[in-house]
Amino acid sequence: MTYVIAQPCVDVKDRACVDECPVDCIYEGERSLYINADECVDCGACEPVCPTEAIFYEDDVPEEWEDYTRANIDFFELKGLGSPGGAQRTGALRPYYGNTVAYLLSDGARDLVGSAVNELNSRFGESLSLPLPLETAHVTLHDLYASPDRAHVARQIDASTAIVVDAVAKARAIGAIYTECTAVFNLMNTSVAIGLRAADQDEHRKLQAARHLFDKIVPSGQYTPHITLAYYRPSAPILLPPEEFRDALKDLTEGLAGAPVVLEPDRLHAMCFSSMKEYWTVRQ
Secondary structure, three states: EEEEEEEHOOOOOHHHHHOOOOOOOEEOOOOOOEEEEOOOOOOOOOOOHOOOOOOOEEOOOOHHHHHHHHHHHHHHOOOOOOOOOOHHHHHOOOOEEEEEEEOOOHHHHHHHHHHHHHHHHHHHHHHHHOOOOOOEEEEEEEEEEEEEOHHHHHHHHHHHHHHHHHHHHHOOOOEEEEEEEEEEEEEEEEEEEEEEEEEEHHHHHHHHHHHHOOOOOOOOOOOOOEEEEEEEEEOOOOOOHHHHHHHHHHHHHHHHOOOEEEHHHHHEEEEEEOOOOEEEEEEO
16 A cells, blocks of 8 residues: 545645655656655655645545546656656755745846756766756855755745845846856756856946845855756766766856856846745745
């Protein structure tokens, strides 16, 4: 027997169950989460923490949602996943909660990023986590609160939202900030990123002035403007080939170095996230 995730999870994907699962058997689909029956140990830890009450023991699934029992099985069979041995082995990013202030990319910059992402995934996809959505590709201006403990960070976010939104308005008033790409590089052994630098000293001062507004909320340390292209996959089935990967980063750098990226004020937002893949803007 196993547990089944039913209709209330659709388009919600709260992930509290993922945090609780001791065997990492809950996988993320496009619109819902799914429990791998072969990996589930019937511990029941997921069921009481689900805020939408979407999880049921297999024999207890309500009649109107019986199709979800089959849907949980089909998710793994039709995708050819079988029993991967843990959600992290598929390249899914673990839940991580918090908020940040970031510039969403313009269409032109997004096209540059999309080309680089496609190149990386076509060559090294087995060693990288699932592709990041281009619609939320961004340049972080200032990180704020973050934690794997959702309840803890939620209290911090709620307490600071008004002051963060006010600081965003002031940062937007600074105007557009002109930057350019420098290199595609390994960022702290966690991800691949495009580095950016201010186009000149005036733009550098504007960037620092915008950041300083948020230092008053959460002090920060060293700052490297960048656009994340991909995260490395934990327990990757294929390790990155070092020389080939270095050559790929060099080739990408040659194609992108000097390309302009304008940080547009109307694209600056306070944002929240539930993983490094899922971001959404906070209403201003």
